[in-house]
Amino acid sequence: MDVKTYMQTVGRTAREASREIARAETRAKNAALLAMAAAIRRDASRLLAANAEDVAAAKAAGLDAALLDRLTLNEKTVTDMAEGLEQIAALPDPVGGITGMNYRPSGIQVGKMRVPLGVVGIIYEARPNVTADAAGLCLKSGNAAILRGGSEAIQSNQAIAACVKEGLKAANLPEACVQVIETTDRAAVGELITMREYVDVIVPRGGKGLIERLMNDARIPVIKHLHGVCHVYVDDHADLDKALRIADNAKTSRYGTCNTMETLLVHRDVAQSFLPKIAAVYAAKNVEMRGCSESRRIVPAMKEATEADWHEEYLAPIIAIRVVDDMDAAMAHIAQYGSQHTDAIVTEDYTRSRRFLREVDSASVMVNASTRFADGFEYGLGAEIGISTDKIHARGPVGLEGLTSEKWVVLGDGHIRG
Numbered sequence: 001m002d003v004k005t006y007m008q009t010v011g012r013t014a015r016e017a018s019r020e021i022a023r024a025e026t027r028a029k030n031a032a033l034l035a036m037a038a039a040i041r042r043d044a045s046r047l048l049a050a051n052a053e054d055v056a057a058a059k060a061a062g063l064d065a066a067l068l069d070r071l072t073l074n075e076k077t078v079t080d081m082a083e084g085l086e087q088i089a090a091l092p093d094p095v096g097g098i099t100g101m102n103y104r105p106s107g108i109q110v111g112k113m114r115v116p117l118g119v120v121g122i123i124y125e126a127r128p129n130v131t132a133d134a135a136g137l138c139l140k141s142g143n144a145a146i147l148r149g150g151s152e153a154i155q156s157n158q159a160i161a162a163c164v165k166e167g168l169k170a171a172n173l174p175e176a177c178v179q180v181i182e183t184t185d186r187a188a189v190g191e192l193i194t195m196r197e198y199v200d201v202i203v204p205r206g207g208k209g210l211i212e213r214l215m216n217d218a219r220i221p222v223i224k225h226l227h228g229v230c231h232v233y234v235d236d237h238a239d240l241d242k243a244l245r246i247a248d249n250a251k252t253s254r255y256g257t258c259n260t261m262e263t264l265l266v267h268r269d270v271a272q273s274f275l276p277k278i279a280a281v282y283a284a285k286n287v288e289m290r291g292c293s294e295s296r297r298i299v300p301a302m303k304e305a306t307e308a309d310w311h312e313e314y315l316a317p318i319i320a321i322r323v324v325d326d327m328d329a330a331m332a333h334i335a336q337y338g339s340q341h342t343d344a345i346v347t348e349d350y351t352r353s354r355r356f357l358r359e360v361d362s363a364s365v366m367v368n369a370s371t372r373f374a375d376g377f378e379y380g381l382g383a384e385i386g387i388s389t390d391k392i393h394a395r396g397p398v399g400l401e402g403l404t405s406e407k408w409v410v411l412g413d414g415h416i417r418g
Helices: 003-022 026-042 044-060 065-071 075-090 129-140 151-170 187-192 208-217 240-252 268-284 293-298 307-311 327-337 350-359
Strands: 098-103 109-116 119-124 144-148 178-180 201-205 230-234 261-267 288-291 318-324 342-346 364-367 404-411
Touching: 003 109, 003 119, 003 144, 003 178, 003 187, 026 044, 026 075, 026 129, 026 151, 044 065, 044 075, 044 151, 065 151, 075 129, 098 404, 119 129, 119 187, 129 144, 129 151, 129 178, 144 187, 151 178, 201 208, 230 240, 230 327, 240 261, 240 268, 240 342, 261 268, 261 327, 268 288, 268 293, 268 318, 288 293, 293 318, 307 318, 307 327, 318 327, 327 342, 327 350, 342 350, 350 364
Parallel strands: 119 144, 119 201, 144 178, 230 261, 230 342, 261 318, 288 318, 342 364
Antiparallel strands: 098 109, 109 404
């Protein structure tokens, strides 16, 4: 296969399909989404069998635990894919909505209309569920999608792609609305991120290496987050039972996700009572703890944290723990070491919670909740195409609205400018 020729063909057909999907009726898009979901439910055993092949090959190749966790499907995650598509179908269609229509002194009316971005390229590693999520979100938001999954998930992605194609065909929409790249050649990524004539935006879902490459080499705008160094701060006004549940869930529910807590910050006045309790929870789950000197004095079993630990996205059963003087010190730590992804406070003090929400500059900021909620499905977006820590256009979990932009519309009746 000549990769350049193949990718040019994919890009050209995606551009052509984008014009058709941009004007598609909501009922046709919803019909396709529901047909995709039905096909995924029907073919669950086939999807799991394809995924088992990928997982076996990945284990043989020595992929790390975090990648294996993202790669592996089970009955629940297959059901979640189908439910995500059904939720997207139930959401309002953003395309064509007009807001802010006002009369100007000249007599014209001026407002904004929400419109698709065009062709969205998604590059992802070891996350077969992204194939369904991205297809559904791009379709409902009126965009054509070019999906390039990692080679480690090739069997899973192609099995899901067959369900996607079936849904498009059932709704009489062009199959080129969603194209899943069939080659595992890495050169396909280089072509995709430079095809400015065909692709309008790139969304990466992968590790730091992939995203750094795109930041350096892409000639197309990128919606991204580089890494997820997420924090939970336990305030001296916290309900410590709540704090224990949150600090446990935020770290141990899954280790390999970008919304997993990597650093726990604890107010000095509650550290003596709280740290031994949470340390016992982590020790029982074989989570390695790396603490500051004061944390280690309270829990001697902790290893000594280095400066590098405060910057680290472990994606593993490892956590950094620091005792801080107060909320201001916690927010200063987050500002210095955080990645502007997701940060949470546990407190019963209303004023402090409001300050934390206002002053912590992250894409998601939470009060008395686990950072693991930073997810498009949990936010009611149906699914997410990615999480953005950028401040322009889209921020946080990117759903339907994040895959559209706005254009100005003007209504007149023979008006001319004097």
